[in-house]
Amino acid sequence: MGQNRTATTRLALGTGIALVAALGLAGCGGAKVGESGGDAASGECGTFNLAINPWVGYKANAAVIAHVAETELGCTVNKKDLKEEIAWQGFGSGEVDAIVENWGHADLKKKYIEEQQTAVEAGSTGVDGEIGWYVPPWMVEKYPDITDWKNLNKYSDLFRTSESGGKGQLLDGDPSFVTNDEALVRNLDLDYKVVYGGSETALIQGFRQAQERQKPFLGYFYSPHWLLQDIELAKVQLPPHTEGCDEDAQKVACDYPEYDLDKIVSKKFADAGGPAYRLVQNFEWTNEDQNVVAGYIAEDKMSPEAAAKKWVEENQDKVKAWLPGE
Amino acid sequence: MAVLDAARSTVGAAARHPRRGLIVLGILACWLVLWLFSRGMHTLALGPAQLTGLHEWLNEVRDSIGANRNSNPLFLYFFNEIRLVIDEFVTFVQSLFARPAYGSPIPVLGWLGVVAVAGYVSYAVANLRIALLAVGGLAFLGLQGLWQESMDTLALTTAAVLIALLFAIPIGIAAGLSDRFHRLITPVLDFMQTMPPFVYLAPLTLFFLIGPASATIATLIYAAPPTIRLTAHGVRSVPRPMVEASESLGATRRQTLTKVLLPAAKRTIVLGINQTIMAALAMVTVAALIDAPGLGKTVVSALGTLEVGQAFNGGLAIVVLAIVLDRVTTAASGRAERARLATRGLAARLRPAALLGGGIAAAVAVWFSRTYVWAAEFPDEVSIGDDIALAVANATDWVKENLVTVTNGIKNGVTEALINPLQALLVQSPWWLVAAVLLAIAMVLGDLRAVLVSIVCIALLIGSGLWQNSMITLAATLVATTIVVLLGLVIGVWMGRSTRADRIIRPLLDAGQTMPPFVYLVPFLALFAASRFTAIAAAVVYAAPVTIKIIADGIRGVPATTVEAATATGASTWQTITKVQLPMARGAVTLATNQGLIYVLSMVVVGGLVGAGALGFDVVAGFSQGQLFGKGLAAGVAIVLLGVMLDRISQAAANRSGRVTT
Numbered sequence: 001m002g003q004n005r006t007a008t009t010r011l012a013l014g015t016g017i018a019l020v021a022a023l024g025l026a027g028c029g030g031a032k033v034g035e036s037g038g039d040a041a042s043g044e045c046g047t048f049n050l051a052i053n054p055w056v057g058y059k060a061n062a063a064v065i066a067h068v069a070e071t072e073l074g075c076t077v078n079k080k081d082l083k084e085e086i087a088w089q090g091f092g093s094g095e096v097d098a099i100v101e102n103w104g105h106a107d108l109k110k111k112y113i114e115e116q117q118t119a120v121e122a123g124s125t126g127v128d129g130e131i132g133w134y135v136p137p138w139m140v141e142k143y144p145d146i147t148d149w150k151n152l153n154k155y156s157d158l159f160r161t162s163e164s165g166g167k168g169q170l171l172d173g174d175p176s177f178v179t180n181d182e183a184l185v186r187n188l189d190l191d192y193k194v195v196y197g198g199s200e201t202a203l204i205q206g207f208r209q210a211q212e213r214q215k216p217f218l219g220y221f222y223s224p225h226w227l228l229q230d231i232e233l234a235k236v237q238l239p240p241h242t243e244g245c246d247e248d249a250q251k252v253a254c255d256y257p258e259y260d261l262d263k264i265v266s267k268k269f270a271d272a273g274g275p276a277y278r279l280v281q282n283f284e285w286t287n288e289d290q291n292v293v294a295g296y297i298a299e300d301k302m303s304p305e306a307a308a309k310k311w312v313e314e315n316q317d318k319v320k321a322w323l324p325g326e
Numbered sequence: 327m328a329v330l331d332a333a334r335s336t337v338g339a340a341a342r343h344p345r346r347g348l349i350v351l352g353i354l355a356c357w358l359v360l361w362l363f364s365r366g367m368h369t370l371a372l373g374p375a376q377l378t379g380l381h382e383w384l385n386e387v388r389d390s391i392g393a394n395r396n397s398n399p400l401f402l403y404f405f406n407e408i409r410l411v412i413d414e415f416v417t418f419v420q421s422l423f424a425r426p427a428y429g430s431p432i433p434v435l436g437w438l439g440v441v442a443v444a445g446y447v448s449y450a451v452a453n454l455r456i457a458l459l460a461v462g463g464l465a466f467l468g469l470q471g472l473w474q475e476s477m478d479t480l481a482l483t484t485a486a487v488l489i490a491l492l493f494a495i496p497i498g499i500a501a502g503l504s505d506r507f508h509r510l511i512t513p514v515l516d517f518m519q520t521m522p523p524f525v526y527l528a529p530l531t532l533f534f535l536i537g538p539a540s541a542t543i544a545t546l547i548y549a550a551p552p553t554i555r556l557t558a559h560g561v562r563s564v565p566r567p568m569v570e571a572s573e574s575l576g577a578t579r580r581q582t583l584t585k586v587l588l589p590a591a592k593r594t595i596v597l598g599i600n601q602t603i604m605a606a607l608a609m610v611t612v613a614a615l616i617d618a619p620g621l622g623k624t625v626v627s628a629l630g631t632l633e634v635g636q637a638f639n640g641g642l643a644i645v646v647l648a649i650v651l652d653r654v655t656t657a658a659s660g661r662a663e664r665a666r667l668a669t670r671g672l673a674a675r676l677r678p679a680a681l682l683g684g685g686i687a688a689a690v691a692v693w694f695s696r697t698y699v700w701a702a703e704f705p706d707e708v709s710i711g712d713d714i715a716l717a718v719a720n721a722t723d724w725v726k727e728n729l730v731t732v733t734n735g736i737k738n739g740v741t742e743a744l745i746n747p748l749q750a751l752l753v754q755s756p757w758w759l760v761a762a763v764l765l766a767i768a769m770v771l772g773d774l775r776a777v778l779v780s781i782v783c784i785a786l787l788i789g790s791g792l793w794q795n796s797m798i799t800l801a802a803t804l805v806a807t808t809i810v811v812l813l814g815l816v817i818g819v820w821m822g823r824s825t826r827a828d829r830i831i832r833p834l835l836d837a838g839q840t841m842p843p844f845v846y847l848v849p850f851l852a853l854f855a856a857s858r859f860t861a862i863a864a865a866v867v868y869a870a871p872v873t874i875k876i877i878a879d880g881i882r883g884v885p886a887t888t889v890e891a892a893t894a895t896g897a898s899t900w901q902t903i904t905k906v907q908l909p910m911a912r913g914a915v916t917l918a919t920n921q922g923l924i925y926v927l928s929m930v931v932v933g934g935l936v937g938a939g940a941l942g943f944d945v946v947a948g949f950s951q952g953q954l955f956g957k958g959l960a961a962g963v964a965i966v967l968l969g970v971m972l973d974r975i976s977q978a979a980a981n982r983s984g985r986v987t988t
Contacts, residue, residue: 033436055630085950198935209730
């Protein structure tokens with residue numbers, strides 16, 4: 001027994017020492033943990049909770065704002081991946097300070113800005129949003145008059161699919177986007193059926209394949225969007241939008257309005273008036289600017305951080321204008 | 327001879343009851359005739375933006391909770407406290423290996439420390455093979471360039487599973503001891519497992535705010551039921567004589583529980599824990615939608631730019647994590663018994679030494695991981711993640727370009743021949759006709775209880791305001807479940823009869839079950855466009871593995887002597903399968919069908935993302951748009967109701983035919 005125990009111990013020590021030696025050799029030298037300099041000073045800015053809604057244009061806005069807040073103002077930026085509705089919910093509890101690309105959402109504005117008073121508007125982002133019906137570019141070349149809604153019925157046979165029940169298919173996307181399409185089809189007497197794709201992915205994949213394989217395709221889409229740099233989708237002209245023509249959701253027979261994409265912040269964040277708030281308030285750029293950054297992310301596969309850094313370095317003058325005055 | 331008799335009587339039983347089938351055919355024929363005359367009447371249609379009073383009322387409830395949450399004592403002293411405790415606990419687990427902690431720029435354990443501890447623990451609870459698997463698997467996650475994300479996922483999963491076990495095991499024991507409690511809790515568990523997580527994500531953030539607590543609770547709602555069910559099952563299956571013997575020896579209830587019931591049920595309980603871990607990992611991508619950190623975010627954000635390769639890389643990491651956790655827990659559950667059986671031999675004698683030596687090595691590795699940067703942060707120079715992503719992207723491109731004509735043909739064929747006619751029948755029939763047919767089938771195939779459950783479910787479906795959408799979803803669900811069961815029968819029988827086939831196919835099934843559906847949505851959209859068929863295909867990929875596994879298990883469980891007896895009487899392979907093996911594995915086939923159905927239903931929401939519309943779309947819309955919250959909630963309940971109804975009818979049918987056979 002005793003001999004057995006000694007053998008065991010010796011073997012154990014041997015294994016241990018061998019492993020220690022191996023690891024020691026491998027680890028000889030090398031930087032030690034905590035040696036390199038500390039974090040950037042958080043300064044007067046403190047933490048800044050930024051909602052990240054799940055589309056690339058939004059990510060471009062957010063990445064640039066976060067980059068400037070971190071490097072110029074010394075803020076600690078917490079990015080939170082959230083859908084719109086939940087991000088608005090976060091204003092009241094202090095989990096979210098800012099949403100930096102808001103598409104309309106009159107109902108949310110009414111609820112959180114007017115009724116619960118937990119949010120306030122923080123001005124335009126300078127980006128114009130356009131919602132509508134689009135066809136791939138090859139179709140416009142072949143059927144030049146297809147971009148007028150009055151001619152859509154003439155072509156409805158082309159757009160038939162297994163899902164559209166003998167009519168033409170109009171594909172709709174993510175349910176969080178504003179849509180009047182069902183009412184539009186009815187009120188404009190179009191021989192089409194709205195099919196709900198259910199996600200932006202379904203739309204992008206649909207348009208991509210339609211262009212690559214020259215297949216007919218009609219779908220809901222919007223600009224600015226990184227895909228438009230890749231494929232120049234053509235917008236179908238619907239009856240022009242006039243003030244109030246979309247008031248009754250059942251009777252809509254006109255195009256979508258142009259959206260002035262704006263920023264919404266939590267009331268607490270605005271009242272405190274810190275540097276991060278002033279940066280969000282001052283932030284304003286153009287559709288082209290956003291497309292450049294979105295293109296870096298979606299087409300060139302850069303991380304949002306790297307994309308933002310690149311753009312900021314190339315556009316110092318624009319960034320200077322956003323910085324809060326001393 | 328007895329074996330031969332058994333074989334012969336099963337063969338006979340299968341062919342003995344054609345009458346009930348005829349009645350069902352008659353019901354279906356009547357339905358068709360009535361459908362011709364009543365098409366389009368009373369279909370209870372509701373447009374996508376339309377709401378019923380119920381939906382609006384649910385919205386108001388939600389709004390009043392949101393508006394009063396800062397003043398309501400229920401929040402201040404109850405929900406907020408729960409949130410604080412869970413947040414603290416998750417932060418603690420994260421600080422161990424996922425997040426910088428205690429003033430240091432790294433977690434308590436750096437990557438080398440995590441790998442070493444995981445390897446050592448795996449060796450201690452299992453064996454060297456499993457330990458190597460754990461070490462290799464974790465190192466692979468680092469090589470994929472996803473170390474940080476994987477550890478975030480592991481931390482959240484660990485926290486959710488530990489909290490789930492804290493409640494699930496006692497509840498499971500209670501359900502095992504009391505029949506009444508068991509009956510009470512079963513529908514609750516059904517509800518937890520079939521209610522789509524999209525429905526409760528938004529309300530959870532309302533109660534527990536955005537943050538780790540909400541993500542953890544969302545995960546544990548879905549993940550806890552398997553442990554509860556299997557614990558109860560384990561306690562129930564302890565042989566009565568064992569319990570009686572212990573009681574007659576004067577043991578108290580407590581002693582009987584801790585000394586007899588729990589040790590005997592241990593294996594089943596560990597299997598439950600294992601299933602809970604798998605379920606928790608399945609929630610990773612969904613929880614990412616409310617800012618849960620980890621691999622889910624990688625997958626979801628790659629989906630936004632259609633980067634199939636990147637999404638696959640993230641998905642693969644989840645699969646690897648699942649396989650490591652699965653094999654370690656499975657081996658741990660078997661270890662105790664095997665250790666008792668094999669205490670002799672060289673391996674056993676060396677084990678104490680190896681444990682001691684390994685412990686020292688692990689401790690040294692931990693020290694390194696806390697001291698040197700190379701051992702603390704996974705070096706990113708050796709990443710193979712981009713190569714994996716590129717290879718997968720190229721492969722999918724090739725498949726897309728070369729197969730799309732074929733896949734389009736399949737899609738159109740199945741849609742025309744199966745989905746459209748079935749949907750036309752279900753959706754265009756008046757509601758009372760569909761209800762009558764369902765009840766008649768429940769009556770003929772099942773029993774009175776199935777009829778009563780069906781009446782309640784149908785009434786609630788009508789009350790939900792979503793009858794028509796429920797019928798569209800029902801049509802797709804029936805098609806998907808049929809395909810799943812056919813696959814289960816073909817591949818399951820093949821695997822059950824051939825160990826070699828089993829060994830090759832099983833890893834593919836594991837991947838199908840754990841690979842997040844979000845990963846294959848993009849390629850499927852390319853192959854089948856946004857359509858109901860795409861949703862069905864996604865559901866089949868997810869649901870077929872469990873059905874196949876259960877059927878294979880059932881076939882393997884048929885006694886070899888019975889099969890031999892059948893072969894000896896001159897039965898061909900086909901006859902052996904259809905007349906002996908399948909009838910004798912009837913219990914397994916029924917269970918496989920039920921599970922296939924439940925798994926198909928749990929994919930309804932994913933189907934909503936790729937063109938299936940109906941209930942799945944309503945649920946997603948309710949998650950995305952404030953005004954549609956109530957409707958989404960109602961749609962979630964409708965999915966549960968469909969599940970309960972189909973499950974109870976098919977179970978009653980199986981019980982009834984089972985009783986006739988024996």
